[in-house]
Amino acid sequence: AVEYMKKNLTSVHPMWLEPLEVPGGDRQSPIDISVRKSVFDPNLKPLVAQYDPRTCQQIWNNGYSFLVEYDDTTDKSTLRGGPLEDQFRLCQFHFHWGENNDWGSEHTVDRNLYPAELHLVHWNADKYALFEEAVMEENGLAVIGVFLKVGKTHEGLQKLVDALPAGSVVEFTKFDPSCLLPESINEYWTYAGSLTTPPLTEAVTWIIMKQPIEVSHNQLAVFRSLLFTSAEEGVQKSMVNNFRFQQPLKDRTIRSSFT
């Protein structure tokens, strides 16, 4: 039923008109992760995420989600290892969520939906000079996806929740995004995909954590209290259901770092 609901949410808010086919379009995201179809790859290395909280700069509402942006002009907050050949720099993280706890994540695991999903966005600083360049290249980006499930209050997230609703740009510093990673970051699925919002470029190596993090119902409720920047004056729509619909796997393989 929820799948049916999800398919019909366009009527709720056409966030942006979903292009029927994206140029190329054979590695679009998000997707459903079928556990039994994923292939264990023993050559996947441990992931190494080294984030410096001093590179945290600001938080803002881009009209589609809220982003926490990092200074990515040096190699202070980096990701390497796992499926990655190069070293990537953290540039921002954001979330996707639903109007209730039944849906909101972009990826699913055996069709199971989570109420929200965190994306930590990195770009390949070994090969490119700027994010804007990397976003056009097939090995340009690496995004860590972490599922959120409703449970105990997440202490680390609370600092972020207290800073919302970030209207335009609000200074936000000394936030270590490692606190948003699950304990076992070496149990993940990885596949070749795309951005899930425009420009939808097929530049992303996705690394989806198997273990979700727990956040409280109230913390998610604060996400839902945010507002889309609505075109029409006066009409304030709550920022919810800011996820893309699932895309065909086509001839891609999902690898897992665990059996």
Ligand SMILES: NS(=O)(=O)c1ccc(NC(=O)CN2C(=O)C=CC2=O)cc1
């Ligand atoms: N949801 S997702 O696939 O992780 C996804 C991730 C990223 C973006 N876009 C951007 O990061 C745009 N952007 C720039 O070009 C420079 C800073 C910035 O935020 C869109 C989608």
Ligand SMILES: [Zn+2]
């Ligand atoms: Zn995202």
